[in-house]
Amino acid sequence: MRTDLQPVKIVLVGCGAVSTLYYAPALQVLQRSGTLQVVALFDPSPESVTRLNRVFPQAICLQNLDQLSHSGAELAIIASPPRYHAEQTIRALEAGLAVLCEKPMALTVAEGRAMIATAESASRVLAVGLLRRFFPATRTIRDILAHGLLGDVMAFSFCEGSDFRWPVVSPDFFRKGGSHGGILLDIGVHVLDLMLWWWGQPDEIVYEDDAMGGIEANCRLWLRFPQGFQGEVRLSREWSLPNQYLIQGTRGWVRWEVNEADKVQIGFAGSRYRLNAELYEDDDKRPAFPRPAANFHRSFLDQLRNVVAAVRGHEPLFVSGVDGLQSLALIEHCYRHRTFMSMPWLSDREYQRAGQLNAL
């Protein structure tokens, strides 16, 4: 039997919130379709492993990562807390497995480079879970920009913010020593990755955040691009912001509401109306019956399908470790050059003290 037609065997490393909420249901769907098979699970918490073992009863539970090479797995999905990403990815690659590593791929650029070097020397696939590149909406925006449909880009404003609700279990997620960063290293990875994917590297960045000895809950970036435009990114973990990306061009604008994977809004200069567009697959064979484009969850499946196909050598990998490193490098630059956000409700004395703590 041809092995390249067999389901790809998966080990899921990290059985916490992202695995429970997203990977487990997605892997179930793809297991049923014969695309992959979950053969092993690992998490230091026995309760977390037991919970996912009920979903994948045929999977064995690894006691430690030394057992990776004997697990029968071909692809490791690293969905553990970010501080373990580099170490676990490197161990999986060294054990001969391909890796899909959740974002952020690592805490530092040095870690990320070590992961890429290991993948290259082991000749194994290293993918990074930058899901938003799989959204039909973000791909459409990329096409709109590439074809110049908005004219020349003049400015942009990307805002993401809400009261933090992600069901994290470990307080380490919010400790500077445990996570190395706050919202910029969390949601910011997605935002900066899209920006870099659409426009390439900026040539000027100003960054500020509100960390006062801990990790930031709010941050803001101003970026200037060599194409001649500038814009702003504003992120918050404590307050609802208008969750939208807005790009203004000389001929019109495009707006994307965060995580609306299959919708964009477009407006044209001088027009009274705006398009509120739902996206469909462009299918030449069935032009009268187009299929709706992938929503958030189906985009998640598309990401897994692409990695599995890349492992089998059937498709090029869509988001590689090298791609993942780009936003990480930008984040590292921001943290290195951080300035303190204006917090207008603080008294002068408080603000002075806060600024000292931010500089630590």
Place this chain on the structure above:
Amino acid sequence: MRCEYMLRVAVLGANGFIGSRTVEMLHLGGLAEVRPVVRSVARLARLARFDLDCRIADGFDQTALSAAFRGCDVVVHAIAGDSRTIVGTLAPAYRAAQEAGVQRFIYLSTASVHGQMPAPGTDERSLLHDRQPLPYSNAKVRAERTLHRLRCQGSVELVLLRPGIVFGPRSFWVTSFVEALLSGQAYVVNDGRGICNSTYVDNLIHALYLAMKTPGIDREAFLVGDKERVTWAEFYQPFAEAFGYDLSALHSVPPYMLTWQDRLEAICTSHPVQTLLSLFPRKARRILWAALMAGKDSPPVSSPWEVPEVPVPRATLEMSLLHQCGYKLPSDKAKKRLGYEPIVSFAEGCRRTIAWLAFVGYPVVRSSSGLNGRPFPTAVQETAHD
């Protein structure tokens, strides 16, 4: 409790509006060694800006609270929530404070224990009752009574603060008004002539700090408010102006009127009726409920010729009562016993709050910001009509 060393203070409900500003002020002001206590890890998002000894403990879990309070001199109870949470978290928290050797328990009560329209002459000596129109006020009255009973059984000193309309960055009073304003649903009852017993959040926390340190105030309650006497129109004015609105353009609506459907629904959802209904089989319950609610407003049938109109808002019971308040509650006792003087004027409180609204992305058009030395950059606006 007057002490020279840095007080160690556990703030329970530290992620909320008042709790988080309490942590901020005490920590950045170097006033106390603060220990934020929240119910889940996710609630640490805002507090994690500081390098503090944060603890996770559910407000109903006495054992977890006791561990969280150990080593602290003072516990500040700033948990907000429904009536069950307001009353139900007190015994676990007070007993945990007792177990942990805490000296003083400060409860953030509310001036609403005197009702939303307190009678002239009301002060801390006025009798409280729990037959008020709003469940929130009744829950807070029961909370104070519960704490006094717990105090009789325990030895941890008890101090109660009763602030009025606490406003500032992250305040519901401000954001709900601004959101109503932006959606064309903002209104005033009585033309906004009623008294707004405003308390800028920093003034409340200043009183809280004084209540931590002042000796001889066990079992005392203190009304806390701003210095200025402010009407609701005056309270709303700076926020409306900041968004480019004229206050006179707000809907002026009649006071809240209880319809017969509201009364029926109140009866149907009351505890005794719900208990009685639970004795019926589910299907019978559904039929009975549908019959009772048959007269409730049904959505109007829309015609293709109809031009969509913005609905006129209807005053809620709470806002209706508040907007008709005719009495400025006194802070005299707090001044006399705690040495309380508001540290931020009403105008400055509004200015800081408006600057915060701009900070979090509300479309403020007039802000005297640039506070702390930095102007706000101009956000990109879509210009489809240009």
